[in-house]
Amino acid sequence: MSTSSLLRLVVEPARTHRRALVASCGLSVLQVGAELARPWPLALAVDWAIERDGIPPVLAGVDPALLLVGAGVTTLLTSVLVSLLDLGATRSAERTAERLGAGLRHDVLSRSLRLSLRWHAGTRSAEVVSRLTSDVGRVLDAVAATTLSLVPDVLMLVGVTVVLVALDPWLALLGLLVVPLLAVLAVHQRRRVRSSQVAARSAAGRLSTTATDLLRNVVAVQAFGRVDRAVGDFGSTNADLLRTNVAAVDVETRWTPYADLVLALGAALVLVAGGLQVTNGSLSTGGLLVVLGYLRDLYSPVRALTRLSGVWARAGASADRINDVLEAEPEGPDAAGAVVAPALLGPVEFRGVGFGYEPGRPVLADVDLTIERGETVCLFGPSGVGKSTLLLLLLRLWDPETGTILVDGTDLRRWTRQSVREQIAYVPQDPWLLDATLAQNVAFGSRTATRAQVVEACARTHVDEFVDRLPLAYDTPLGEGGLRLSGGQRRRVALARAAVSPARLVLLDEPTASLDAASAAHVIDAVRATTARRTTLLVTHDPALARVADRIVHLTQSSTAPLGAVARHETREGVMTS
Numbered sequence: 027m028s029t030s031s032l033l034r035l036v037v038e039p040a041r042t043h044r045r046a047l048v049a050s051c052g053l054s055v056l057q058v059g060a061e062l063a064r065p066w067p068l069a070l071a072v073d074w075a076i077e078r079d080g081i082p083p084v085l086a087g088v089d090p091a092l093l094l095v096g097a098g099v100t101t102l103l104t105s106v107l108v109s110l111l112d113l114g115a116t117r118s119a120e121r122t123a124e125r126l127g128a129g130l131r132h133d134v135l136s137r138s139l140r141l142s143l144r145w146h147a148g149t150r151s152a153e154v155v156s157r158l159t160s161d162v163g164r165v166l167d168a169v170a171a172t173t174l175s176l177v178p179d180v181l182m183l184v185g186v187t188v189v190l191v192a193l194d195p196w197l198a199l200l201g202l203l204v205v206p207l208l209a210v211l212a213v214h215q216r217r218r219v220r221s222s223q224v225a226a227r228s229a230a231g232r233l234s235t236t237a238t239d240l241l242r243n244v245v246a247v248q249a250f251g252r253v254d255r256a257v258g259d260f261g262s263t264n265a266d267l268l269r270t271n272v273a274a275v276d277v278e279t280r281w282t283p284y285a286d287l288v289l290a291l292g293a294a295l296v297l298v299a300g301g302l303q304v305t306n307g308s309l310s311t312g313g314l315l316v317v318l319g320y321l322r323d324l325y326s327p328v329r330a331l332t333r334l335s336g337v338w339a340r341a342g343a344s345a346d347r348i349n350d351v352l353e354a355e356p357e358g359p360d361a362a363g364a365v366v367a368p369a370l371l372g373p374v375e376f377r378g379v380g381f382g383y384e385p386g387r388p389v390l391a392d393v394d395l396t397i398e399r400g401e402t403v404c405l406f407g408p409s410g411v412g413k414s415t416l417l418l419l420l421l422r423l424w425d426p427e428t429g430t431i432l433v434d435g436t437d438l439r440r441w442t443r444q445s446v447r448e449q450i451a452y453v454p455q456d457p458w459l460l461d462a463t464l465a466q467n468v469a470f471g472s473r474t475a476t477r478a479q480v481v482e483a484c485a486r487t488h489v490d491e492f493v494d495r496l497p498l499a500y501d502t503p504l505g506e507g508g509l510r511l512s513g514g515q516r517r518r519v520a521l522a523r524a525a526v527s528p529a530r531l532v533l534l535d536e537p538t539a540s541l542d543a544a545s546a547a548h549v550i551d552a553v554r555a556t557t558a559r560r561t562t563l564l565v566t567h568d569p570a571l572a573r574v575a576d577r578i579v580h581l582t583q584s585s586t587a588p589l590g591a592v593a594r595h596e597t598r599e600g601v602m603t604s
């Protein structure tokens with residue numbers, strides 16, 4: 027349910043900011059009070075200065091012109107006070123909502139970075155970004171609107187009701203009859219707003235995903251001459267979003283005339299009943315006008331509160347989407363009693379390891395493989411056989427379904443994931459580079475890398491050979507995904523990152539893939555520098571790179587696979603000969 031979802035999301039952070047929220051609420055109440063007082067100076071001035079009616083004895087001798095000037099100044103001061111209170115309340119509420127939003131964005135990002143790869147496989151990154159930005163924005167709108175409107179409007183509602191009942195209980199009851207009807211309509215409307223907003227928010231998420239995907243692949247889009255088609259793809263997602271947004275606007279605006287109609291009905295009932303009382307002499311005309319005036323004052327907070335219910339419905343749909351991330355299970359917890367790993371050196375042993383990404387679709391079965399301490403083992407094998415998967419299991423990005431992985435004779439699961447990962451230098455197939463400088467990208471490999479260590483790692487991996495050609499050398503921003511570098515240069519930077527890491531276990535996934543012979547030769551040198559005296563598992567299809575290894579292991583699909591092509595693996599060992 028969206029309201030509980032919204033409350034779950036904001037109650038705890040709102041506690042942290044309660045002083046500021048209470049302050050803006052208090053200022054709003056004062057503002058409403060000042061607004062109610064605004065007409066009084068003028069009314070009294072008219073009565074006392076012009077009509078000379080009911081003038082208090084202390085003011086009887088004062089010049090009427092002076093009374094009028096006093097009333098004018100008081101009106102001006104009251105208006106200034108209302109504006110200042112409005113400014114204070116709005117600024118305080120909006121600032122607090124922004125702080126709350128910053129906290130929410132932090133929580134969503136930090137949680138999503140901790141979620142399992144299985145979760146990420148099913149969720150587009152642009153979807154998460156859309157939740158971080160526009161959905162959090164809608165929740166903030168609700169927080170600010172609630173702070174500024176809920177308490178003053180409820181107080182106003184109660185206050186005016188009390189006054190009305192005191193003036194004429196029967197007419198008050200008649201005027202209030204429509205309020206429950208309005209409440210029923212508001213509840214019904216809230217459900218409709220919420221479901222239209224759910225559709226609109228997910229269409230917005232799809233739009234972010236499509237736009238991000240196309241922009242990220244702009245090179246492919248242009249190179250394949252597919253700009254028109256890409257614009258067409260975006261156009262249909264955009265049209266979808268337009269349709270759902272227009273439907274959501276229709277749902278919300280359709281409500282306004284109904285609410286106004288119900289309120290007018292209340293006023294009409296009071297007018298008829300009050301008019302009859304006037305004609306039979308039980309109520310004065312002035313009395314009826316006062317009741318009708320207060321009825322208008324009563325309906326204004328009623329209208330504001332029903333509007334607030336729409337804001338909540340919109341924010342509730344967004345809160346559901348944010349909670350989807352915040353309440354998703356993070357990657358499996360560390361085993362009970364897991365401790366921080368000691369310095370890991372090798373050997374690394376896979377014993378009877380079996381694994382599949384999806385249930386019933388095994389990728390690895392019964393893999394036995396040992397990499398001795400300080401040894402470099404090259405994994406060879408056909409595409410899709412599961413070589414990269416073995417590296418991911420060692421990193422504990424996934425856990426084996428059967429068998430065990432041991433490092434230094436201990437099951438990996440006895441240690442916390444984080445402490446194991448910190449002791450492995452990993453160079454993935456796609457050398458993901460951050461949108462940061464060259465030096466920052468290399469330093470990413472170690473929590474404690476100094477500038478000197480970064481430069482030294484770059485020298486070992488031949489990054490220094492091209493660094494002087496970059497406009498700001500080590501401080502050159504590499505652009506999104508390292509766009510400023512060639513494929514071979516990107517791989518060398520990724521290797522420098524592994525070289526700067528103090529880890530004694532190294533995992534390299536096809537570091538020379540799709541490079542020409544000259545670039546590959548540089549990378550092979552870099553690999554030598556990175557793997558020297560470290561326990562290394564190297565995946566490659568490149569015979570030249572495989573020669574760096576002490577031993578080659580062929581990972582093959584067993585012809586006796588019980589479940590088709592992918593099931594049981596056998597490893598065949600050999601030494602690469604030139």
Ligand SMILES: Nc1ncnc2c1ncn2[C@@H]1O[C@H](COP(=O)(O)OP(=O)(O)OP(=O)(O)O)[C@@H](O)[C@H]1O
Pocket residue numbers: 147383384389407408409410411412413414415416
């Ligand atoms: N996240 C994933 N979800 C589902 N299946 C996956 C996932 N990643 C890989 N696979 C499948 O697992 C199998 C092994 O993939 P893996 O990347 O380990 O192969 P590989 O031997 O490294 O291949 P290559 O030499 O082409 O890189 C493949 O059939 C692949 O389709």
